[in-house]
Amino acid sequence: MASGVTLGVYKLAGFDRSEIVLQEAGNGENGAVVRFAKGGNAGTPVDFTLAASMSTPMVVHIVATQKTNQRASRGRQVPDIFREFFGEGGGGSFRRRNQPSRSSGSGVIVSKDGYIVTNNHVIDNAREVDVILNNKKTYKATVIGTDPSTDLALVKINAKNLPSIVLGNSDNVKVGQWVLAVGNPFNLESTVTAGIVSAKGRNLNMLQRGQRGRISPIESFIQTDAAVNPGNSGGALINTKGELIGINTAIATPTGTFAGYSFAVPVNIVKKIIKDLVEFGTVQRAYLGVYFRELNGELAKQLKLDITEGTHIDSLVVGGSAEQSGVKKGDVIVDIEGKKIKGSSDLLEAIGRKRPGDKVRIKVSRNGKIKEVTIKLKNRDGNSDLVTKKKATSFRTLGAEFAELTDAEKQRYDISGGVKVSKMFAGTLRSMTDMQEGFIITEVNGKKVSSISDLKSALSSSNSSMVTLGGVYPNDPGQRYYAFKNK
Structure with missing residues (x-):
């Protein structure tokens, strides 16, 4: 049976912007730090109680109420392989015009003054958003902003001195390390599951389909085998230090429930989206100005290239950042600021962390030789301007x-x-x-x-x-x- 990608899709916005203080981990490795029993098997973890107890107070339950109208219902006609990653009210059911519906998911407190990150699809089209803390207190939330391109959203509640999670470094996440998924599956609050990182840089092509091509998706998911189900959307993926390394977003499944793999947005993308939404109310999207394909053995053979990893530039945007910096059609991008580019997800993630006006150093393979180029990134309109509050x-x-x-x-x-x-x-x-x-x-x-x-x-x-x-x-x-x- 062919498996689909579980996807939820929802939207919101606006609050008075202020400086946000995020707790970020140091520059050390974020690899697994698992404690073992004295004399025990070094390959068998004893427990995750420390990480679980540290993170569960920072993960909230989100209930979104939508006013479904005829147009909104039509928008939920998605291909059969996509099953909505909601809790209560999900499943793509059709309701009478203007009858309220509810969906639920999870969120993560990222600042002591009430900023909470979640998935865009958890709150999309909502007219009310309720946040239930781990201690059962309930708040009405205001949406600061959303980013369908990464399926992230930021909401805020009027509260102080909240427990806030420490943001880790997803670049240091290693395949095989232990991780925990914390959320509210099936409305079962404060649920923790464990697994390992199965892969990094997964591109599922789900956001492009879900938004019918109206966005420029950035997909470079962390894949794990920690059990994630409807209601986990927007919850925390943490390492054994209790640091946030990703936001749980989707599952690959033929049934709509967990079937082996789940996917999370890396926290380094999350950090950038949070800061943009707080500072500007909208995401500052930078563009390289290239059309590309992911390189593999077959394409390399077809193009007679001596490398099999990277992104092959098929064409350039006229007047775009890459063209003006000397990048040429046929170049293969193999490195961005010291990070190896194995495929399209690596490229999208690297550029997705940048703003228009930022400069990036890239290395391209051209005629078998490596050439380094510095590129000043532009926005969709072809300039380096940031979208200000006045403009939006x-x-x-x-x-x-x-x-x-x-x-x-x-x-x-x-x-x-x-x-x-x-x-x-x-x-x-x-x-x-x-x-x-x-x-x-x-x-x-x-x-x-x-x-x-x-x-x-x-x-x-x-x-x-x-x-x-x-x-x-x-x-x-x-x-x-x-x-x-x-x-």
Whole structure:
């Protein structure tokens, strides 16, 4: 029977940004440190009680409530090989229009003031997110931001002096070392399972399919044989020191339950996503500007190359980072900043940790010789600018992120101005209206708006008990209106 990849898919956003203090491990090796009984077999671990007791207080239970509408239900029609990696409310069932549904998963406390990392699919499309701590206290969470490209999300609760996990170094993780998976499978809170790292750098091609090609996925999973089931999503993968080395995200299974292997996002990617979301509210994605294939023996023979590992550059983005730095079509990337690049997952992870404007040293094999090149990375728009809060403004209460229209968009949609709803998260718009991402707001209570400042002003000055937003959807004729209670 062919096995599929278990995948969950969900979304959210916005909170007041502040500096986040993360506890990171030192630069020492993160390999397994297992204690053995005196005189015992050195190949048999005695217990994992220390690591388990250290980590379970930092792993939380997350319950997300979605308002399912007709469009959202259609979005859950995924291929049969994909089974949703949710807890309660999963399984891809269809519900009546606007009937709330619930899903559950796990999360990891990464700062004492309430920041919690989880999977994007755990909270995607949620209108409310509840966090239940290990001591049974329950909090309403606000979503800081999401990143479908890595299937990560960051939420925050209003709490202080929380136990927070130490972030390890996934580069030091070794195949064969012992690890623990901590989470809430099947709503069984604070569950710990053990296994070993089976492989590193796994690319499952699940995020591309799950998001229907709308994202640039970064997949370089840590593969383990620790038992992970629905509800573990967003939970911790830790080493025997109790340090976080990954966020459990998916399982390979023909049934929807654990069948031998689970997959976690490496913590070094997690660190970068957390810092971006706190500082900017959105992820700063850097691009190398190449189209590539993973090299293997067959491709190497076809191309008459004398190496069989790396990523072969099939073509270059015109004006992209790589082209402007002297990289050529046919080069094989074999090293990035001292890290050997064996395949596409290694390349995606290495670049995924960078921001636009960062410089990276890469080594390429060209005509049998190794050449080192320094590349200044760009963003998707072809420059080195970071996406600032001004460019991607979040309104926390509304539960949406807004962007001003470019001149090209105004011309394309044949409108003089407006504000685009670029992302929607838990908040008023999702809970009280059927608005969808992409809606362009052109008026508030009949008053024309052309910019984010216009929108803020109109909302703050409204004295009506109801707010009515008017606007259009791109390529969908007709004015639409959404009304909600003015809090």
